[in-house]
Amino acid sequence: MNPLDILAMRQNRRSFLSRSTVGLGSLALASVLKPWQSQGANLAASTQWPGAIQAIPQLQKAKRVIYLCMAGGPSHLETLDYKPKLAEMDGKPMPESFTEGQPIAQLQGQKLKCLGPQHEFQTFGQSGQQIANVFPKIGEISDEICIVRSFHTEQINHDPAHTFLNTGTSISGRPSMGSWLWYGLGSESENLPGFVVLTSLGKGGQGQPISSRQWHSGFLPSNFQGVQFHASGDPVHYVKRPPGVSQNDQRRLVNAVNALNRELDSVVDDSEISTRITQNEMAFRMQTSVPELMDVRNEPQHILDLYGTEGGDGSFASNCLLARRLAERGSRFIHLYHRSWDHHGNIKNNMRTSAKEVDQASAALITDLKQRGMLDDTLVIWGGEFGRTPMAQGSGRDHHIRGFSLWMAGGGIKGGTSYGETDDLGYKAVVDPFHVHDLHATMLHLFGVNHKELTYRFQGRDFRLTDVHGNVVKRILA
DSSP states (O other): OOOOHHHHHHHHHHHHHHIIHHHHHHHHHHHHHHHHGGGGTTTTTSSOOOOOOOOOOTTTTOEEEEEEEEETTOOOOTTTTTOOOHHHHHSBBHHHHHHTOOOTTTTTTTBBBBBSSSSOOEEETTTEEEEEETHHHHHHHHGEEEEEEEHHHHHHHHHHHHHHHHHSSSSSSSSOOHHHHHHHHHHHSSSSOOOEEEEEOSSSSSSSOOGGGGOOOTTSSOOOOOOOEOSSSSSHHHOOOOOTOHHHHHHHHHHHHHHHHHHHHHHOOOOOHHHHHHHHHHHHHHHHHHHHHHHOTTHHHHHHHHHOOOOOOOOOHHHHHHHHHHHTOOOOEEEEEOOOOSSSSOHHHHHHHHHHHHHHHHHHHHHHHHHHOOOOGEEEEOOOOEEEEEEEETTTTEEEEEEEEEESSSSSSOEEEEEEEEEEOOOEEEEEEEEEHHHHHHHHTTTOOOOOOOOETTTTTTEEEETTOOOOOOGGGG
């Protein structure tokens, strides 16, 4: 016999034995220890993935997330964290005791001067929350929100900071939090993706680009990747059938392609082929569900007025309305990016512009969800990838990671409260620091999931969203 044939035969026998003995043994062990991981090879067995882990019913407060990302890094000092001491020190040298040895983005090596708050703050609601007066509508819902004033992160430039906020690591290629939630808990919709992304571009600052890898599924199967919907025009590329092709024609084509894929999968056993089958089915269903989603003509005029949009104009307000419609239809994670918050200069006027672009719609989303009885189980998060420095950068502020703010509402969050503090100048989180890992751990807790148990084995290691960090911050929970 030809030596190459002998080698091939031995290799085939070796492969067979590994798959039929060790392979089956490992699979059986995995099903005993962590049943959801044994399903990884057939994630696409049905269009609607049920989730890799079961939530604890008595702990589950949230069923979905709407994350309003103010991309570019809004200044906490002109939004949610009033610092009268910084106002007193306006124009004076920044004390070196604050900044010595600390990472500073573009101000490194320069003379640092304090820049006082550029907008006044006022007290809102029965809770007495202090919020900048350029956000009057958010002020009106102050009793529904929890303001975290001690948020901090680890990456000082935009793209790495978004990566860290989304994935819990600065290493590109890891799964985003939306993918983790979809994988872990599944989606309530068969006709729309469990993880949807919408972007808008404002006029109040530099519109830093947002890479699509920010909603990537990483090493999770690719059917858990976020799907970007365009806010104007065709929401998804090629969602419409070509002229002259009927729904029945499309159905027969999808069936034929899926049959070929299943035949190949029976030979090579590749989980990505199963994913392809699932995505073909989802794409077919989206040809009906997506146009219906985007058609807001059936929304009453008072709702359109509430958000300040007629829909379909690509604005943040339009995207907030679409986010509510996606939440109603069962999407698990809806991520909105509004790009306008990189205020290196003219922060006073640019902040006023950026605030006006998002204030009404952000508040409208909370009001609308509450009116529909959805706020109790919808977690809404509002904030950026980092904050801005108390030090002046001309008429603006530089990137800042040591202490900044965000707010959350619904989904088990205690409204009308605040958590944590920065120092007198708003430089560093000094009371109850709240890390990105803590945000992820707390978010998963609100879904009834222990963040240490939602794992995925990759390259011989169990990975999780919070890596080896993260604590549930129970004081902000209702």
